[in-house]
Amino acid sequence: MIPARGGSKRIPRKNIKSFCGQPMLSYSIKAAQDSNVFDDIIVSTDDPEIAALAEKLGASVPFMRPESLSDDFVGTRPVTNHAIETYRDRIAPVTYCCCIYATAPFIQPNYLREGYQALLDAPEKAFAFSVTSFAFPIQRALRLVQHPDQTMGVSVMYPDSINKRSQDLEEGFHDAGQFYWGTAEGYASSKGMFSEHSIPIVLPRHLVQDIDTQEDWHRAELMYQAYINR
Numbered sequence: 001m002i003p004a005r006g007g008s009k010r011i012p013r014k015n016i017k018s019f020c021g022q023p024m025l026s027y028s029i030k031a032a033q034d035s036n037v038f039d040d041i042i043v044s045t046d047d048p049e050i051a052a053l054a055e056k057l058g059a060s061v062p063f064m065r066p067e068s069l070s071d072d073f074v075g076t077r078p079v080t081n082h083a084i085e086t087y088r089d090r091i092a093p094v095t096y097c098c099c100i101y102a103t104a105p106f107i108q109p110n111y112l113r114e115g116y117q118a119l120l121d122a123p124e125k126a127f128a129f130s131v132t133s134f135a136f137p138i139q140r141a142l143r144l145v146q147h148p149d150q151t152m153g154v155s156v157m158y159p160d161s162i163n164k165r166s167q168d169l170e171e172g173f174h175d176a177g178q179f180y181w182g183t184a185e186g187y188a189s190s191k192g193m194f195s196e197h198s199i200p201i202v203l204p205r206h207l208v209q210d211i212d213t214q215e216d217w218h219r220a221e222l223m224y225q226a227y228i229n230r
Helices: 024-035 048-056 076-089 109-121 183-189 214-228
Strands: 097-098 129-135 143-148 152-157 173-183 198-202
Touching: 024 048, 024 109, 048 173, 076 097, 076 129, 076 152, 076 173, 076 183, 097 109, 097 183, 109 129, 109 173, 109 198
Parallel strands: 129 198
Antiparallel strands: 097 173, 129 173, 143 152
């Protein structure tokens, strides 16, 4: 299930905007197709233009997303749950569902397969999702502060770690924002995604880039061009 609503604000129409010569949405659909693990690849959208493009690219749009799940404040999980429930009611049973972000041009089929296999191998788990490591130790983070005289300064977030060597600090990871495998039961439950109920699928940092701003978009295109031309 690829969520792709039409109302992106910071990058208008970003789900179908051209990225390195192809509509952004095409990369997620192609990776899902090439993984060969899905019985169906659907796009959840409220937008007829996105729906038409998704079907042209080989995905299906068996139902439109309701307006109540299409504003700026609705999270991914309610959208995923709506897709699972509606698909189950109208089309076929659902055992596993993978939410793949529409703005994930670096997504690779082998990691989708790895996430699916991880869930099969660990039936006690509810989710498997992509993570990557921080490039710099998070324990040495700084905070920007404004002094009473309006000048800017810094303070240390973790004073006990600021003078430690990088190699002596625990490596930190974050959500890579690409895919979220889950059992249908897991999605319907109250189990947290970022918890002991999940399996991390570790991606290399060169395959991860959030795309929320114009600067992100430009950086991602440069990264993609370097990656495919290497």
